[in-house]
Amino acid sequence: MGFRDKITRRIPIPRWLHSVQHELPFVVCTVCDGRLATSGLFTIMKSFRGEECIFEMAICAKCAEAEMDKWSTASRKAARDFRAARREHQDGDGCETCGADLGTVRGVAVHAHCRAGQLLAVTHMCTTCEEALHERLSPKTREENDRFMRTHFPQPPWMYETPTPEPVLVSGPSTP
Numbered sequence: 001m002g003f004r005d006k007i008t009r010r011i012p013i014p015r016w017l018h019s020v021q022h023e024l025p026f027v028v029c030t031v032c033d034g035r036l037a038t039s040g041l042f043t044i045m046k047s048f049r050g051e052e053c054i055f056e057m058a059i060c061a062k063c064a065e066a067e068m069d070k071w072s073t074a075s076r077k078a079a080r081d082f083r084a085a086r087r088e089h090q091d092g093d094g095c096e097t098c099g100a101d102l103g104t105v106r107g108v109a110v111h112a113h114c115r116a117g118q119l120l121a122v123t124h125m126c127t128t129c130e131e132a133l134h135e136r137l138s139p140k141t142r143e144e145n146d147r148f149m150r151t152h153f154p155q156p157p158w159m160y161e162t163p164t165p166e167p168v169l170v171s172g173p174s175t176p
């Protein structure tokens with residue numbers, strides 16, 4: 001591991017963040033089919049119930065930004081406020097938002113921020129927090145999220161068992 005990798009703590013994307021459906025690392029963006037290796041930053045999103053992955057996708061930064069642009073101002077603010085609550089728990093072992101023990105939560109949503117096969121950072125949220133965030137989104141944003149899911153997952157992947165609620169696209173705009 002090079003010095004730069006060491007100080008930035010970059011590691012190759014681990015196997016648990018590979019596509020369960022394809023049994024390979026994610027290669028293309030779920031939205032635009034662009035190659036992730038050359039598209040700069042991208043995000044792998046997975047939802048787990050226990051050890052089982054029930055939803056997964058990868059989205060390039062360009063598409064994530066385009067989707068976030070569709071969020072209403074109220075939803076952006078709600079997501080921002082929600083993330084602010086994370087600060088007091090983010091250094092603990094539990095859910096980054098509420099501090100709940102990850103061994104006892106119903107499920108976890110994981111967002112892994114990557115570039116060129118390297119994992120840069122992982123954020124996560126327990127299912128209860130995900131539902132709480134979903135509740136705070138405006139009807140327009142929820143509709144937009146539903147439309148996104150219908151468009152890109154018309155035939156839900158085998159592991160997708162209609163979690164309630166549908167996974168929130170991205171845990172909020174990346175910049176306030």
Ligand SMILES: [Zn+2]
Nearest residue numbers: 029032060063
């Ligand atoms: Zn894309």
Ligand SMILES: [Zn+2]
Nearest residue numbers: 095098126129
């Ligand atoms: Zn939580």
